[in-house]
Amino acid sequence: MKKIVLGVILLFTSSSLIGGDIPIFVAPEHQVAPSVAFSGNNYLVVWEDRREGYGIGCQIVSKEGTLIGDNFYISTGGRFPEVEWGDRNYLVAWGRYGQLISEDGTSIGGSFCIIPENDTLGFCGIKDIAWNGENYLIVAQVFIEDSSCPRQDILARFVLPDGGLGDSIIVVARADSAFFYGAPRVASDGEDFLVVWADWYGRIWGQRLSYGGTLLDSSFRIGFTWQQSPDVTWNGTNYLVVWDDGRGGGGYEWDIYGQLISQDGTLVGEEIPISTYTSDQRFCAVASNRMNHIVIWLDWRVYIAVIYGQFVSLSGSLIGANLRVQAEDPLSFYGDASPGICYGNENYFVVWSDQRLTSPDTSLDIYGNFIPFTGIETDDTSLLSDIHLFQNKPNPFKNIKNTEVSYFLPRNSKVAFSIFNLGGQVVFRTNLGHKSAGFHTLTIDGDKLGSQGVYFYRIEADGYAITKKMVMMGK
Structure with missing residues (x-):
C-alpha cells in the first residue's frame, strides 16, 4: 500500500509544467498586460489589445486549456484591464470603467463608470479587484486635482x-502634497480586505x-x-x-x-x-490555493525576460527551487510584459505576453500555461496510507x-463528502x-447548513473515511 510521509514541508509532485505554452491570442500589433480569473468551470483571460488604438480583448479558456469560442472585444480606449470572478459573473475593470461578463463570455449590459471624472478626480487607473463573497472591491490610483x-x-x-x-468612493490612502501613491493591489479574507x-x-x-468600507x-x-x-493574496x-x-x-538590481x-x-x-538571483527579477504576482502560494515574476537570468516562479509554504518557507514557467524562449530582448496568475481546477494558470514570431510581425501576443500544485506544509508527521483531509479554512466561519x-x-x-451535526x-x-490523484478543494456554503454550532465533515474514498470538526458562527 502506498505510504506518504507528511512532515513540515512535503513535496508531492515535481514542479514541471503540465504542457506546452498555450497561444491564447496571436495577432498583429501588441497584446499586453493580461489578467485572468477562474469561475469554477472556466477561465476568462483579458488583455490590452492594440490592434485599433487601445482596447480590451477577452478569451474564455476551458479548465484543460482549450479556447472556448472566439475572442471578443469589450471596450475601445481601455488599457491595463483586471478581472475577478464573483458569485455568478466576471467583473472586468480598466481605467475608471467596469463591465460584467457572464461565465460563457456574454457581456451583461454596457460598460459603466466606477470612478467618475470631475474637477477633483483626474487621471484614474483601476489596478486590482477582489471579491469577498458579497461584493467586488476595486482599488485605483487617482490623480487629485487640488491646487x-x-x-x-x-x-x-x-x-x-x-x-x-457602492454609495461612496473610499479614500484608502491620501498622499501629501506633490506626493504619489501608486500600484495598489487588494485581496480579501472572505469578509474584509x-x-x-x-x-x-x-x-x-x-x-x-x-x-x-x-x-x-x-x-x-x-x-x-x-x-x-x-x-x-489571502x-x-x-x-x-x-x-x-x-x-x-x-x-539597479532587483529581487x-x-x-x-x-x-x-x-x-x-x-x-x-x-528570489535573489544575480540577474534582475521584477513585476511579481502571487496566488494561493489555501495550501501553499506561488510567486511569479519576469527574470533576466538568461538575458531575455522569461517568467520564473517559486512555491512558498503557508508559513513562508520556500518549497523547492525556482521553476521556469514558460516552455519556450521569447524572441525579443524585453521579453514578456507583466504576468497574471490565478488558481483554478487544481492548478495555477499563468498568463503573459511575449514575442514569438519573426518579421514582419514582431508584436507581443498572449500565452498561458498551467503549473500543477506541488507541495504543502503541514504539522501532521504521521504516515498516511490513503486519503488526507485538511482543516477547513476559514474556521470558524460565519453562516453567511x-x-x-x-x-x-x-x-x-x-469520492463522497458529508457534513453531520452534533446529533449525528x-x-x-x-x-x-x-x-x-492529487489535491482537490470544494466550497461549502454556510448559509445552507442551518444554525450556528459545531459540525463534522467527512471525506470517503476507496473504503477509507476521515472526519474533522468545523465551527460555524452566526452573522
Missing part, C-alpha cells in the same frame, strides 16, 4: 454583483478595510526602501504580500521579497527573500459566508464522483 495639494491617492469603491455601485501600495520613496504600505486601524508600513510593484490564515526589491543594488501579514494587520515573522475544504488523493478514487444527522451530502 493646494496636487497628489495621487489610493481610492476604492464597491461594485455590487449586479453592477451597481487588505489593500497594499507603493509610495514615491519606494516603500510598501498596507491598509485593512472592512466589508462595509470602513478603514480598520491605521495604514502600516510593510517594506522600507527600494521597493515597488506589490501584490497580495491563504486562508494570513495574507502574503510580495514586491520587487532593489535594496541589493540601490535600485523578489515577501512578507506574511496576519488577518488583523500584524507582520508575521521576517521578510522572505523569495463560505468555507473551503481541501483533501488529497494518492490515486484516482470515487446528515445535514449535507454530495457524491463528488471519480476524482484524479
Whole structure:
C-alpha cells in the first residue's frame, strides 16, 4: 500500500509544467498586460489589445486549456484591464470603467463608470479587484486635482454583483502634497480586505478595510526602501504580500521579497527573500490555493525576460527551487510584459505576453500555461496510507459566508463528502464522483447548513473515511 510521509514541508509532485505554452491570442500589433480569473468551470483571460488604438480583448479558456469560442472585444480606449470572478459573473475593470461578463463570455449590459471624472478626480487607473463573497472591491490610483495639494491617492469603491455601485468612493490612502501613491493591489479574507501600495520613496504600505468600507486601524508600513510593484493574496490564515526589491543594488538590481501579514494587520515573522538571483527579477504576482502560494515574476537570468516562479509554504518557507514557467524562449530582448496568475481546477494558470514570431510581425501576443500544485506544509508527521483531509479554512466561519475544504488523493478514487451535526444527522451530502490523484478543494456554503454550532465533515474514498470538526458562527 502506498505510504506518504507528511512532515513540515512535503513535496508531492515535481514542479514541471503540465504542457506546452498555450497561444491564447496571436495577432498583429501588441497584446499586453493580461489578467485572468477562474469561475469554477472556466477561465476568462483579458488583455490590452492594440490592434485599433487601445482596447480590451477577452478569451474564455476551458479548465484543460482549450479556447472556448472566439475572442471578443469589450471596450475601445481601455488599457491595463483586471478581472475577478464573483458569485455568478466576471467583473472586468480598466481605467475608471467596469463591465460584467457572464461565465460563457456574454457581456451583461454596457460598460459603466466606477470612478467618475470631475474637477477633483483626474487621471484614474483601476489596478486590482477582489471579491469577498458579497461584493467586488476595486482599488485605483487617482490623480487629485487640488491646487493646494496636487497628489495621487489610493481610492476604492464597491461594485455590487449586479453592477451597481457602492454609495461612496473610499479614500484608502491620501498622499501629501506633490506626493504619489501608486500600484495598489487588494485581496480579501472572505469578509474584509487588505489593500497594499507603493509610495514615491519606494516603500510598501498596507491598509485593512472592512466589508462595509470602513478603514480598520491605521495604514502600516510593510517594506522600507527600494521597493515597488506589490501584490497580495489571502491563504486562508494570513495574507502574503510580495514586491520587487532593489535594496541589493540601490535600485539597479532587483529581487523578489515577501512578507506574511496576519488577518488583523500584524507582520508575521521576517521578510522572505523569495528570489535573489544575480540577474534582475521584477513585476511579481502571487496566488494561493489555501495550501501553499506561488510567486511569479519576469527574470533576466538568461538575458531575455522569461517568467520564473517559486512555491512558498503557508508559513513562508520556500518549497523547492525556482521553476521556469514558460516552455519556450521569447524572441525579443524585453521579453514578456507583466504576468497574471490565478488558481483554478487544481492548478495555477499563468498568463503573459511575449514575442514569438519573426518579421514582419514582431508584436507581443498572449500565452498561458498551467503549473500543477506541488507541495504543502503541514504539522501532521504521521504516515498516511490513503486519503488526507485538511482543516477547513476559514474556521470558524460565519453562516453567511463560505468555507473551503481541501483533501488529497494518492490515486484516482470515487469520492463522497458529508457534513453531520452534533446529533449525528446528515445535514449535507454530495457524491463528488471519480476524482484524479492529487489535491482537490470544494466550497461549502454556510448559509445552507442551518444554525450556528459545531459540525463534522467527512471525506470517503476507496473504503477509507476521515472526519474533522468545523465551527460555524452566526452573522
